[in-house]
Amino acid sequence: MRRFLAGRLAQAAIVVFLVTTVTFVLVHLAPGDPFAAALERPGVTEEVRQSLRESFGLDRPLGEQYVRWVSNAARGDLGWSISYRRPVRDVIADALPRTLLLVGLSLVLSFALGIVVAVLQTERPGGRRDRWLGRILLLLYSVPDFWLALVVLLIFAFWLPLFPPSGIVDPVAHDYMSFSGRLLDRLRHLVLPVTTLTLLATAAISRHQRSALMEVMPSDWMRTAIAKGVSHRRAVRRHALRNALLPSITLAGLYLPALAAGALFVEKVYSWPGMGLLAANAITTRDYQLVTAAVLVTSVAVALGALLAEVAAAAADPRIRVS
């Protein structure tokens, strides 16, 4: 187990390193720099921009900049965000928990919902309920992330103004609320983004869960269960589900990249100031160190999630040998 973990960690570290390096190079090779667009106003001469570039070391060769960035990052210094005028680490420390909250809640909710739906479907495969749920799920699976977010926003924030349209707290009233009022305010702001992301993830998860259940249906122990008189529904719930849950644990890890992508659109639509919105802004302002750091943090999170899922699957199933 320990050797397996060490191997996987090394593999993950290599992937993270490669991804970060590629990002660093791409960002620096792209046209424009932090001072070209942001200071495009009268009174800022080319000399000013040039001296700013020099003071941030952007006039140095790319290789030198890269080596400096890596050695700083290895010591935990992710650099200075030019667009936020704050250390990159502080900017990310603000944004990351917000995205983790969003993604974590949606992951838990969508797994619960996805598994329930898949069980309801497989209790009578090919039946009317199975087919209709299948169609609805396929429709949800085909919805563009950002469009679902926009439509949910349109309906539940504008046409029926039940929930706030954007942000994480009420920008004016929040500070004047009681403790429970503040909690309620935060929850109200969470409802729409989490619902959207949960719906998107549920579609994918229950599709996989259904096929995992169908996979174990023809096994001997299912036949035995039926033969000794267990009802079909009970056989699915008690026997098939337990055996078919395992693929879902692995799936949770594999599904993280897609969920991170979905979170980006959801954050954009609901102006949720998390990692996705941060990265998008950093790219437009050519905030080199912030872009690279955001990609670094995202790929570490994705790699750790996948690893965690693999370990969980191994822990849950003694048949999986890790070596």
Added chain:
Amino acid sequence: MDVDLSEPLASIIGPRRMLARLLRDSRTRIAIVVLLIVALSAVFAPLLAPYDPTAQLDIVRLPSQPPSLAHPLGTDPYSRDVLSRLLYGSRVSLAVGLGAVLLAMSFGITVGAVAGFVGGAVDAVLMRFVDAALSIPRLLVLIIVASLWGSLGLVPLTLLMAGTGWFAVSRLVRAETLALREREFIVAARALGASPLRILVRHVLPNVAAPALVAATLGIANVILLEAGLSYLGIGVRPPTASWGAIIQDGAERVSDLWWLTLFPGLAILVTVFACNALGDALRDAFDPRQLPRGTEPTFASEA
């Protein structure tokens, strides 16, 4: 000579019955009708569209008009006719979707077949690369490249989608190739003196055709979604080219006022992607010999 002992379902029951099996599925029929409509509107967009999709008709009197008789789907903030843009937008979605998936499939199948067939160091290097590539969120790569290099033309966008879309297929084809390599009919062909290339083309590829076709159909759906997503972020196809995602972007700042800019193109994306996904699912089920006929209880025999 060919001694083909392989048993893909299509060869057991024949292509004609395969097609009949496919057409009995209501998902196939819905998908064909929808995709036909989208394809026709893409081909005949110049005849069907009431206006030029990029023409700003009357920037003073006609910006952001709700749906009316003259403009059935309204106009955008630049006073362009949304219906015309929607019709022309289907061209972008279909061209990028089909083009990118065709390219990605040919490349992925080649890489996968070579890795599985040659094996050894070639296989190890290729598959480690694919593993690394698969662990990066595809959207992240697309966003970084597309936004750093500004709005792209149709061809670079298609190439970008293809370049980020071949990894999963190559892995799938490699797995199939490895499984086939030791089967009797391949060994027989090798014993008869068939060259590796011939074995690959005549025996291996026909057997990976089914899963590859399913992956391609689902892949088109995915590319259409990604293109729409990039265009919604304002980094997709270069403006003023009409694309479904771009129309939504034009109304994104004022969703509550300009709901028609969000609603109609989104429905177009949804319906098209749904059709591709439905077709992919139907194909997968049709190719799967274990698939139960509709409405029957599952049997609990373990012959599967």
